[in-house]
Amino acid sequence: MSDQAITARRPTMRMVADAAGVSAATVSYVLSGRTSAGEGKSGISDTTTRRILQAAETLNYSPNQAARSIRTGKTNLVLLSLTMLSDPWAQAVSTAASAEVAKDGRTAMILADGDWAVVLQKQTPDVAFIDAADATHAAQLKTLASSGMNLVVMSDTLEPDGFDVVRSPAVPGCRKAMEHLLETHTDIACLATSSAKSHPVPSRYSVYLDAMAEAGLDVPEGRVGFAELHPAAAYDAALRLLSGPTPPSAIYAVTDFAALSAINAAHQLHLRIPEDIAIIGAGNTPDGELAHPALSTVGPADAYGEIACLLRSRAAEKERSADRVITLEWELFVRGSSHTTT
Amino acid sequence: MSDQAITARRPTMRMVADAAGVSAATVSYVLSGRTSAGEGKSGISDTTTRRILQAAETLNYSPNQAARSIRTGKTNLVLLSLTMLSDPWAQAVSTAASAEVAKDGRTAMILADGDWAVVLQKQTPDVAFIDAADATHAAQLKTLASSGMNLVVMSDTLEPDGFDVVRSPAVPGCRKAMEHLLETHTDIACLATSSAKSHPVPSRYSVYLDAMAEAGLDVPEGRVGFAELHPAAAYDAALRLLSGPTPPSAIYAVTDFAALSAINAAHQLHLRIPEDIAIIGAGNTPDGELAHPALSTVGPADAYGEIACLLRSRAAEKERSADRVITLEWELFVRGSSHTTT
DNA sequence: CTGAAAGCGCTTACAG
DNA sequence: CTGAAAGCGCTTACAG
Numbered sequence: 001m002s003d004q005a006i007t008a009r010r011p012t013m014r015m016v017a018d019a020a021g022v023s024a025a026t027v028s029y030v031l032s033g034r035t036s037a038g039e040g041k042s043g044i045s046d047t048t049t050r051r052i053l054q055a056a057e058t059l060n061y062s063p064n065q066a067a068r069s070i071r072t073g074k075t076n077l078v079l080l081s082l083t084m085l086s087d088p089w090a091q092a093v094s095t096a097a098s099a100e101v102a103k104d105g106r107t108a109m110i111l112a113d114g115d116w117a118v119v120l121q122k123q124t125p126d127v128a129f130i131d132a133a134d135a136t137h138a139a140q141l142k143t144l145a146s147s148g149m150n151l152v153v154m155s156d157t158l159e160p161d162g163f164d165v166v167r168s169p170a171v172p173g174c175r176k177a178m179e180h181l182l183e184t185h186t187d188i189a190c191l192a193t194s195s196a197k198s199h200p201v202p203s204r205y206s207v208y209l210d211a212m213a214e215a216g217l218d219v220p221e222g223r224v225g226f227a228e229l230h231p232a233a234a235y236d237a238a239l240r241l242l243s244g245p246t247p248p249s250a251i252y253a254v255t256d257f258a259a260l261s262a263i264n265a266a267h268q269l270h271l272r273i274p275e276d277i278a279i280i281g282a283g284n285t286p287d288g289e290l291a292h293p294a295l296s297t298v299g300p301a302d303a304y305g306e307i308a309c310l311l312r313s314r315a316a317e318k319e320r321s322a323d324r325v326i327t328l329e330w331e332l333f334v335r336g337s338s339h340t341t342t
Numbered sequence: 343m344s345d346q347a348i349t350a351r352r353p354t355m356r357m358v359a360d361a362a363g364v365s366a367a368t369v370s371y372v373l374s375g376r377t378s379a380g381e382g383k384s385g386i387s388d389t390t391t392r393r394i395l396q397a398a399e400t401l402n403y404s405p406n407q408a409a410r411s412i413r414t415g416k417t418n419l420v421l422l423s424l425t426m427l428s429d430p431w432a433q434a435v436s437t438a439a440s441a442e443v444a445k446d447g448r449t450a451m452i453l454a455d456g457d458w459a460v461v462l463q464k465q466t467p468d469v470a471f472i473d474a475a476d477a478t479h480a481a482q483l484k485t486l487a488s489s490g491m492n493l494v495v496m497s498d499t500l501e502p503d504g505f506d507v508v509r510s511p512a513v514p515g516c517r518k519a520m521e522h523l524l525e526t527h528t529d530i531a532c533l534a535t536s537s538a539k540s541h542p543v544p545s546r547y548s549v550y551l552d553a554m555a556e557a558g559l560d561v562p563e564g565r566v567g568f569a570e571l572h573p574a575a576a577y578d579a580a581l582r583l584l585s586g587p588t589p590p591s592a593i594y595a596v597t598d599f600a601a602l603s604a605i606n607a608a609h610q611l612h613l614r615i616p617e618d619i620a621i622i623g624a625g626n627t628p629d630g631e632l633a634h635p636a637l638s639t640v641g642p643a644d645a646y647g648e649i650a651c652l653l654r655s656r657a658a659e660k661e662r663s664a665d666r667v668i669t670l671e672w673e674l675f676v677r678g679s680s681h682t683t684t
Numbered sequence: 685c686t687g688a689a690a691g692c693g694c695t696t697a698c699a700g
Numbered sequence: 701c702t703g704a705a706a707g708c709g710c711t712t713a714c715a716g
Binding site for chain 4: 364365366367368371385386387390409411412413414415
């Protein structure tokens, strides 16, 4: 008389054990792949194994992660706190990390609003990646770390303190971009973010000023465009830079994002890239390579890969080892947008 | 002689109980806010409460979510499976859902790679939102639902079957866009996605053809632009649409995204919007309102809010109630890009 | 090769 | 007002 199932319950290991006519312990062993015997031993017999797998299959059983966690201390969860979701960078990190940690059966999930501090109070991922932190977070990070949380933090300023630090030194990287341009150009414009003026020095913008000065080059009025982090704004700024009476021969953009807008603007003005105008960005964002022409840039060669590997190994650790610092070396990538074949 | 703490362990409820000189049960009661006594009763005495709170504070205790889950069956996790992370839509859903479920102390996390099917096998969120599903997923969804998972699925075709369905009927919505344009225009161009030609009818594109035909209007050669889902591609397509010898007086774009590119293209050509060219998009994406001029569009008024509420209520449910279907009504939003003050 | 038992950190009737 | 006890679903030595 009762309905199918008032509220379907998840099958439990007990149910599988009963169905297979064995104990829960045996089910646990075959499902987790571990064996109660020593290393070499075969463990559970083949026929039992088959019966259990069979039963699990028909019951559609999968182990309760919470129950498992409580014993093992692992949640199989990797948390990615990513501030700018729209950024291609965020997507690349997410894709790389997901694939990497999946190798150990873990799942990567993204926390979008940046309040990792409160979430990590309740949830307990095997490792958490925090994509931006500074001195104001030092205490919170230390506290979390001291209660056993595995943390990987991107920061150019923070020192490791129970957590790992990933550095991405943009300023020296950007120098390489300027040096590259200065090899063949003297009249270089800069596309900066509108907040650059008030930013502390050194910044990606100050690199431009310094490099020009050191090269003994003037920066005439109108050679620097400031734009918000918005496609249209960057595009307009680039347009202004390029449509004056004596346009520059090269543009140094402080982000790949702005550089991409500059490429569009140049196309619009029917300027040839790089013959009429060379363009370089910064960050080595994945979509730079897809532009026409491909965008020259500076940035870490494989930031996502390195981060993903670090996350994977931290998540899998049985017990915490020494703090690590990894520095992503910024390299110069000369591509079509700045390269003139001689 | 031993170091501070070889590997810092998280404090446990036991430790708090000991520190406060009470039993674990009492700690549980005060920390969870629940009381062992009946509704009206005060439960734990004030002084005990204070002692416990104090102890928890100094130990930096927070309850182990896994242990809690195993008893309560709730994980306090809300999973958002979002396919297009870069989409403003994804961000809006994420923001709205995070805020909404946080009211009950839950955390929303995003699953980026769309393989919810495998993740939901292991993780058990209180509710999962799946932003795109079709008939090919029906069986998987049903299976998950039947083992107790709370699912909210966006789909125009799927019927609820142990899970909730959110519909967003674009085709009738898009008709409103065309009808709006047809009130004051006869020469209307269409900006469609390049896959539209092969898409099954009815589609956002076929709506254009049909509406034109029903209005007795011809669609001359070159009035339809097909573009990939890429800023530059959409921009170029719009440019072509607008720079012919006899440009149209209005553009119907099948997405807000394409419409925004059309706005940029029109600016570039020094066309006035909406006087020279009226533009309407579809989807009511959050950044449409921020454009100059603001983008007219069709779409659901508050998709994010409705979804967020549904997620919250599902997550909080003690036991599953009847399946729900919610249909997001597409409305017409006339804004600056199509509105001529008379 | 397999099972009985203890225990992970919590919650929740139940009895004082 | 508070505590002892059972139990959630697992894992893991340990003993057969």
